[in-house]
Amino acid sequence: MKSAVETLNPTRVRLTVEVPFEELKPSLDAAYKKINQQVTVPGFRKGKIPARVIDQRFGRGAVLEEAVNDALPKFYTEAVNEGELNPLGQPEVDITELKDNELLTFTAEVDIRPAIEIPDYSGIEVTVDAVEISDEDVENSVQQLRERFAxxxxxxxxxxxxxxxxxxxxxxxxxxxxxxxxxxxxxxxxxxxxxxxxxxxxxxxxxxxxxxxxxxxxxxxxxxxxxxxxxxxxxxxxxxxLPELDDEFAQLASEFDTLEELKADSRKRLAQSRRFQQATEAQEKVLDALLELVEVPLPEKLLEEEIRTRKHNLEHHQLGQMGMTLEAYLKIQDKTEEQFEAELKEQAEKGIKTQFVLDELVNKEKLSVGQEELTEHLVRRAQSSGMSPDQFAQAVVEGGQVPMLVGEVARGKALAVVVEAATVKDTNGEIVDLDDEDETDETAETVEAAEGTEDAAEEASEERTEKSEG
Structure with missing residues (x-):
């Protein structure tokens, strides 16, 4: 087999593949065997019809068509591997020449991952909100607790x-x-x-x-x-x-003996929450800054499919669960359909770009995902989806989405590497230390949000349910 690669644009190639006829022989034998099992010819036992009789009765062309259809995926895969390509989606195949007992020639056009050059990202600087907890914030927090005991x-x-x-x-x-x-x-x-x-x-x-x-x-x-x-x-x-705000209330509503202890704990919890928000803000801004540094050509067909998928998920999963139509949603959001479509395209472009850039970083930094990291990520995703870890794992496996989860964790680790190299300051000009043992999982969440993959497991679960019911 010979193959040649022609670059049509940075995200699409055309493969031209020539296959000597002798390499088609296994598929040709399989075609005769398959047809033998499907047809009946008087005077011959089923499965024992000679090839020449099949050619006479049903035509050599039918056998060749069956053989070529069987062989094409194998030769296409060999050509892709030979060309060291990263194809996206299904190829458009065209048989350009088929000479019996001589040659098979076909072309295959397919989108590929573009080559991406990751520049030096150590100079990225972002500014995030400072973590400041006012007395009013604490009072509001305690008041919310008080409301629960009304x-x-x-x-x-x-x-x-x-x-x-x-x-x-x-x-x-x-x-x-x-x-x-x-x-x-x-x-x-x-x-x-x-x-x-x-x-x-x-x-x-x-x-x-x-x-x-x-x-x-x-x-x-x-x-x-x-x-x-x-x-x-x-x-x-x-x-x-409402109960009186005193030590008795603190003992009723918490493990603390005094109201002052309760307020101190509320201040501590608010600070933890704001630090988490600050870390998320930093990750989002660092990701945006990284994407600004990299030129990423986007495959047209992949972008179209991503836009269709996002629209379908919004209509049939998120809005469908609320019993809301897209028209009603747009009315509530005060958006025209044109504005919605433009936003959807922008989100899809960012999602694809995020995946391409962070995947390239995973390769560049030689990052890998351990079983423990994958399990922790799976448990967190299960919690956010309202499923048990076992149910979630089953849905993911049956939906063929294990590689997707591995990719999310790996891309989260890649983003964590960039965040660690970046300079993050708060609005007071202070350097923000984002060193945290859960940082990888937090960055995975940021990546999911950018890529729009938060509902993937729920969709896999729904698809599994629909198939079992069907």
């Missing part, structure tokens, strides 16, 4: 902001009550903004037994996005009572 009691008065009301709802569109527009015994805290727009104004001032009607745009259900006339009946009003 008690309620029934009151015989008009409902006011902060009260908890029990209500019945009935929604009409064009004068007709919706099948899914009736709800009874709903508990709602006035002012929380967790239900329909306009409900706070409607129930404020009503006592138990009172009713009101208001107009609101429905956020979900069969008439999502439509204006509805909503009738609300208040069946009960409860006042919320």
């Amino acid at each position: 008690t309620t009691s029934v009151v015989e008065r008009a409902a006011a902001e902060g009260d908890v009301v029990t209500i019945d709802l009935e929604a009409k569109v064009d004068g007709e009550v919706l099948e899914d527009g009736v709800a009874k015994g709903v508990t709602y805290t006035i002012g929380s903004g967790e239900l329909l727009d306009g409900i706070d104004e409607a129930v404020t001032g009503l006592e138990a037994g009172g009713s009101a009607t208001f107009t609101s745009e429905l956020k979900g259900g069969s008439a999502q996005g439509k204006e509805a006339e909503v009738k609300v009946d208040v069946t009960e009003v409860k006042a919320r009572e």
Whole structure:
């Protein structure tokens, strides 16, 4: 076999492959054997029909077609390996010449990973928010804890902001009550903004037994996005009572004996949370700075497929689970379809570029992924997906996504190398030390977000469920 590689552009090549006919013989024998098992010829036992009879009855061309279809993947793979190519996606194959007992010639056009030159990245400098915890931050944190320990009691008065009301709802569109527009015994805290727009104004001032009607745009259900006339009946009003902020509350709500100890712990937890946010911000900014340094040509077909995949995942996984259409989502986001498509393309371009650049860094820095690192990453991904590690692992294996997880960890390690080499300062001009034992997994999360792979395991799980049901 002979092969030649023609570069069409930085991300696409054409392979021209010549195969001497003798190298087709194994596939030709297999074709005769396969046809032998599929057809019946009077006077011959099944599987014992001579090749000349098959040629006479069914045509030599049918045998050659079967043989070529069987042999093409093998010869294509050999040509790819010979040319030391990194193909992306399926090739477009064209048989240019087939001379019986002489020669097979075919071409294969395929996208490839572009050659990338990683420049010196040690000069990258980024600025992140400083970790500053104010007394107000601590007070707000303690107040949130206090809210969780609030008690309620029934009151015989008009409902006011902060009260908890029990209500019945009935929604009409064009004068007709919706099948899914009736709800009874709903508990709602006035002012929380967790239900329909306009409900706070409607129930404020009503006592138990009172009713009101208001107009609101429905956020979900069969008439999502439509204006509805909503009738609300208040069946009960409860006042919320917050515990006193004292040492007794600290003992009730925590393992601490005094309120001051509780506040000190809240300050410590807030600082840890802000440091994590700071590290994430640093990783994102370092990644953006690295991508700015590298010129990466993007394969056109790969980009188109990535855009299609992201749109499908948004519509059928994320929005689908919420019962929301893309049109409703765009309306909530106040975006036109053109703006959405432009953002989707930009995200897809960044995702592909991130993967190419960090994969090249993995090779350049000779980074590898150990079993322990992969297991830790798998457990974290399982937690974020709401699955057990065993369920998640099964979904990933059956979805053929183990290499994807290995790639995520490896690219996370590559980004960690760049972050370590970069200079990170906070808004006060202080050098930020990002040395952390969990840094690799944190950078893996940053890489996932940039590449848009956060839902891959959930998608694998859903695909596995759909196949088993089908």
